[in-house]
Amino acid sequence: MYSVEWQKRGLPHTHISFWLHDKITSNEIDDVFSAKIPDENVDEGLYDIVVENMIHGPCGALNEKLPCMAEGRCTKQYPRILVPNTITGNDGYPQYKRRSSEDGGKIAMIKKHNSTTIEVDNKYLRPETAQGIFVNFSRLLEFNNGRLPFAAAQIGPAFRNEISPRSGLLRVREFTMAEIEHFCDPNDKSHPKFNSVKDLEILLYSACAQMEGKPSKLMKLGDAVTQKLIDNETLGYFIGRIYQFLIMVGVNGKKLRFRQHMSNEMAHYARDCWDAECLTSFGWVECVGCADRSAFDLTQHSKATGAKLKAERKLSEARIEEVVDVLPRKALIAKQFKAEVKIVLEEIEKVDSNIIESSIKQEGKFDLQVNDKSYSITSEMVEVRRQMKKVHVENFVPSVIEPSFGIGRILYVILEHNFGVREGDEKRTFLKLPPIVAPYKCCVLPLSNKPDFMPFVKQISQDLEDQEIPSEVNTSSGSVGRRYARTDELGVPFAVTVDFDTLKEPHSVTLRDRDSMLQVRLPVNEVAAVIKSLSCGKLSWSEVRAKYPAFIQQE
Known part of the structure; x- marks a missing residue:
């Protein structure tokens, strides 16, 4: 929003960006700010205000001794001009209020911003990398020949609304995250390699122990899974592998524990969740999360888009069941959508037949979303049939086990845990x-x-x-x-x-x-x-x- 620049003569300048929502003449701005305006008419867009002699606090932040005047005290109100009032608000972002030229600091120039502007309404930065994997589930399943279990990994930047960034790499708004999404059958969460980690002794801090005020306990992973302290083998396997990885890269095993989420902090869709926490000079710090996210993500994406995000499971014996088939009437669809008929037909095939049937029954149509465009499929364009069929496979939404690594925090812990002093020579x-x-x-x-x-x-x-x-x-x-x-x-x-x-x-x-x-x-x-x-x-x-x-x- 603002940055500090220094002229050769040593006077501080502050660049403050604001959005001008409607046209205003240069004379009006001149009257308020005594500013130099390059053009007679100032169009809507993003502008920079250059403020001379603005007093700054630590780290270049605007000094709180020069806040905006209170709303009732401003002699001239111009709601178009928005300037940072304090360092941060309750949500961690700069507060904005109306200002006038009497607020302190001389406005030297107002100029149009030279970069492309993007309106910030309804624009968000991703809090995790996982959703990119979920929306590509069908392609990933195809790459694995339609078989489960399989896993996909991704590494990239993620963003959180950290109110007060501090503690170096531990509390930041932008960080590097590495995640694995392991898709498996919700009815079978065993893991073929669990035996390789079942004898690992790991410090576990269960939800019950936290509620009762008891300390963490050293347990074998095999015993924790058998006693259902850890929900299933696949979750236990990844906890073991996370432990092995952290030890291998230099985390001190005596300062490492796995803490289970309590009921009041666990996500509503999660079956079980454990955090790998490392003891540092800042206390216990969460570095890796490992959660059983059940089938929540794929289910929600399927509801929102109508895409079939399911896998197939072979039945031990064939069975008779009622199925819904949606048969497009190609002639009517071609007449309605003309050159786009191929796209529409391909997308109809991808949508769950039950969703189309339910929408047509309730609203008389189904809105097919393709990228940013919507196609209205009426009841006349498709034939919905219910019939009994002999099936040899059944469809199901896979569950997901997700290890999630905070790279910056792991790096910090490695450096702190491995910093040493020679005995006898500090x-x-x-x-x-x-x-x-x-x-x-x-x-x-x-x-x-x-x-x-x-x-x-x-x-x-x-x-x-x-x-x-x-x-x-x-x-x-x-x-x-x-x-x-x-x-x-x-x-x-x-x-x-x-x-x-x-x-x-x-x-x-x-x-x-x-x-x-x-x-x-x-x-x-x-x-x-x-x-x-x-x-x-x-x-x-x-x-x-x-x-x-x-x-x-x-x-």
């Missing part, structure tokens, strides 16, 4: 990023810049590049201990040092672990393979220490 900090997420996996440090070391540095660097291991060569000045400390602060998990023993045969180097600061000596030609295995989690540092001799280095 000034020496380091970042304990797991190798799998560390941007650089290894740093190559020659003990000296002597030419004899360079061939080994180039060989090791090339071997790491061939193994697709991100690394850097550190030839900066300072002792090797200081260089270790610099790489530790950046979160680099491993360091390879080329020293004077490397020049001797057999050629070897030292490999240092960031967290323990312990080193081993190993052959030059094995370095890249070992770091590759360590970075992928196929090899642990304890296994490396058991295989190679220790190297004692005073830092």
Whole structure:
């Protein structure tokens, strides 16, 4: 709405945008604001007011000492001119009131905005990415050959009406969200891979425990599902996978719990919902949500559009049931819609026959929506038949299990949980990023810049590049201990040092672990393979220490 600019002479300017709803002459604006108007007539549109000498508070916000005059005190009322009155209102957005030139600050210029304007009435930003997946359900089902279960994932920006953004990445209005929509049969929510996570012991904070004031409890996922604390296997499976993912990327397991939504906070359509919460300096913070959304979303989209958002289930035995068929009368439809007849016929096929029948019975017609256009299908244009048929499949609306990840919050927790201080030296900090997420996996440090070391540095660097291991060569000045400390602060998990023993045969180097600061000596030609295995989690540092001799280095 407004931004602060500084002229060379140091005077603050404020740009304030407003919408002019009808025509007003430049003389009228001149009379109110003493402003410079480029044209004689000012048309409807978005305009910028440039205010000189406006006093600003912290962060460039308008100072509350210069608010708009009260409605009753304004000497000149111009309802077309809307200017921010306070920093934010109750809904988190700037408040607007009428202003006149006596409110403080000289209006230097009013000019038409140079960008395309969009009216904000009934325009919304998405609060989640999930709905894009739901509206494409039919295509996704077709891609999976009409079989359930299947899942689709999406990552992108989402927006919330955060009244008071603060706490860094934790409370923001725009953030990155990653969501998985797992579609399954509502009558069968078992999961074939649940056995792989059923023995995980996870800290669970049930709704009953919250109501009774009891602490969270460490439980195996298998026991939680058996006792119906967690509603079904598929939900339990995704809770287990969320736990494994968070641990893998660096969340401290001792500061991680899953809290169940209580009845007064759970969505009305959800069967069960759990949040992965991480303990931070700001308290417990929700980072991932995992909910059984039942069939609510697909059902609502189907009601709104008439589209068939259903899957098929094979029956163990064929049965006789009454079905509704809608048969278009093509000649009448072609006469009414002419060139658009093909589009209309294709869309009628996609609509649930029961919806068409119900609409025609109640209103005598069915309004077919195609993009932004509506086609009125009258009772004469279609024939609705009810007949008994032998069916081998039945249609049903799938349920959805949804894990939803807040990327910004997870990133913040990773950084906070992995920030450490060396024992006995508070000034020496380091970042304990797991190798799998560390941007650089290894740093190559020659003990000296002597030419004899360079061939080994180039060989090791090339071997790491061939193994697709991100690394850097550190030839900066300072002792090797200081260089270790610099790489530790950046979160680099491993360091390879080329020293004077490397020049001797057999050629070897030292490999240092960031967290323990312990080193081993190993052959030059094995370095890249070992770091590759360590970075992928196929090899642990304890296994490396058991295989190679220790190297004692005073830092």
